[in-house]
Structures are given as C-alpha cells and as structure tokens.
Amino acid sequence: MKKERWFWGLACLLAAVLLIGSQLQWFNYPFGPGTLIATFLIVMILIKNLINLSLTGIIFSLAFLFFLYQKLLGIALSGWTIFLTALLLDIGLSLILGPVMQHHHFSSLQTLFASNRSKTKHIKKGWTTNNDEIIQLSGRLTSSTKYLQARNLKEVEVVMLASDMSIYFNQVAVKENQVVVKLDCTASNLDLYIPQGWQVIDRLKSLMGNVEIEPAADATILTKTILLIGQLKASNLEIYYLD
Incomplete structure (x- = not known):
C-alpha cells in the first residue's frame, strides 16, 4: 500500500x-x-x-x-x-x-514482481477465519486449491486471470441458508465442490464461457442455495457434489 x-x-x-x-x-x-x-x-x-x-x-x-x-x-x-x-x-x-x-520461462519475472502481487500471495496462504462472512480469493497465472472454513459464510468473491482453481465448501456454515458466489474469471478454469442438498442458481453473464453442473444424488432434498453471479470470459466453470 x-x-x-x-x-x-x-x-x-x-x-x-x-x-x-x-x-x-x-x-x-x-x-x-x-x-x-x-x-x-x-x-x-x-x-x-x-x-x-x-x-x-x-x-x-x-x-x-x-x-x-x-x-x-x-x-x-x-x-x-x-x-x-x-x-x-x-x-x-x-x-x-x-x-x-x-x-x-516466466518464473524469474514472477519472483521479481512478487511484492506487487502481495494480495494474491496473502490469499493463497488462506485468508479465512471461522467468523468470515465474505471470503475473497484471487489467482493470476496460478493453479491452486482452496478449502474454505467459515461459521457464518455469506459471500465468496473470486477473481481469476489465466488460472486454475478448485474450491471446497464442505467445511462452511452458511448464513441465512444461502451463499453468493461472485465470479470475475478470464481465460480460467474453476471447479466448485459443494455438499449434497445445495441448490445451484446460475445468474452468470458469460462471454465464450461454459458452465457444467453435476446432477445431485438426491435433488428432492434441498437445504441451502448457492447463487452464482458475475461473469465468465472465455472460462470454464464446473460444479461437483461431494459424497
């Protein structure tokens, strides 16, 4: 800063x-x-x-x-x-x-400018606490896996550029039975792993993007909602249900 x-x-x-x-x-x-x-x-x-x-x-x-x-x-x-x-x-x-x-080929440049991307590095170390309502994640030219932990989760914000990321929601408690996932993804691949019983509502704006949602094991039992908003630009989003 x-x-x-x-x-x-x-x-x-x-x-x-x-x-x-x-x-x-x-x-x-x-x-x-x-x-x-x-x-x-x-x-x-x-x-x-x-x-x-x-x-x-x-x-x-x-x-x-x-x-x-x-x-x-x-x-x-x-x-x-x-x-x-x-x-x-x-x-x-x-x-x-x-x-x-x-x-x-770019590793030396990324090391040289690492101080200018401190926000991304901070997030990769796990910028979450058990009381977080809003969790922010970002990736730029990276591949990562995020295991979210929160007692009162309300919103997850994801910003990606030319990256690959997997996010697991099985260790979170959701506030008001709904979590909003706000995406801003460009030329990236994002995988979301959610518990059984979560209903997915897709309100994403897509430009050359693709969304694939795995069928739930039992679609009649709905306990929580995950609302997808934001935009996908030349990106792929896949959602899987955890056993």
Whole structure:
C-alpha cells in the first residue's frame, strides 16, 4: 500500500508539472491539456500493468492510447470498434499465453514482481477465519486449491486471470441458508465442490464461457442455495457434489 501511494503520488505531481509546462510552452504538444493529462495517466497505468504482468490492463491501456492518437496516425475508427477489438485480443491472448506464462520461462519475472502481487500471495496462504462472512480469493497465472472454513459464510468473491482453481465448501456454515458466489474469471478454469442438498442458481453473464453442473444424488432434498453471479470470459466453470 505504501508503494502504491508513492507511485500515484509522484505520478500526480509529475502530471501537474507537465500541465504547467505545456501551458508555459516549455515544450511543444500538438493536443490540448486534457489529452496530455489523459495520456500521462494511461501511460502510468500501462507501466503498473506491465509490472504486475496484467495482460488485460496492458491491452486496454494501449487501446486507450490508440483511441486518443488515432487521428495522428491517420486512422479513423469508432470507439466501440477499438475496445471490442481490445476485448477480443484480451480473450485470445489470455487463452494462448495463459498456459505458457505458467511455465518456468516466466518464473524469474514472477519472483521479481512478487511484492506487487502481495494480495494474491496473502490469499493463497488462506485468508479465512471461522467468523468470515465474505471470503475473497484471487489467482493470476496460478493453479491452486482452496478449502474454505467459515461459521457464518455469506459471500465468496473470486477473481481469476489465466488460472486454475478448485474450491471446497464442505467445511462452511452458511448464513441465512444461502451463499453468493461472485465470479470475475478470464481465460480460467474453476471447479466448485459443494455438499449434497445445495441448490445451484446460475445468474452468470458469460462471454465464450461454459458452465457444467453435476446432477445431485438426491435433488428432492434441498437445504441451502448457492447463487452464482458475475461473469465468465472465455472460462470454464464446473460444479461437483461431494459424497
């Protein structure tokens, strides 16, 4: 968090200097001050995403820069064309590069930038307690298994990018007999293992995603509900009932 404050604090100070410099004509810039500041902030976001190895952030940062300077390049495309193309590139490259980036070729980079992904590391160690109502899990270019433990579970939030994750719910007590599972998965595979008697309600928004639910051993006995919300982008979700 301290590094984040320094990064964005210095970025804002530098942006202020650039804005004053453009108005005092310290340098020539063919566009307005709004475009200058937007460009600077997007470049800083791009650098941050490069450090974090965030493919989605890199692609959309470049898409915004292209949108701002397409006229300078002699190109005229609508905004929806540019950003829909960015989305398709994001999905395609995540599917292609996701498995590759998990191999040893990227291990040194992942070690180098591990401090910038402390939230994910913290979660992988088991960021849950027996009194948690909300559990947050995330994975980026990883493969992991999560055994949830909670006495009063209300919601589980899962964010994944090019990852594989298995989550077990057999050691949780659910608040008000319903648990909400909120997903934001891109180019990933997620397996949920739930107790018998849990009814699955699927309200997910899917873009090239797939959901498969194993039939319950006895569908007439329903004790709790698991509500699926959020989105799947080029991802696969499978739900299994535990014996």
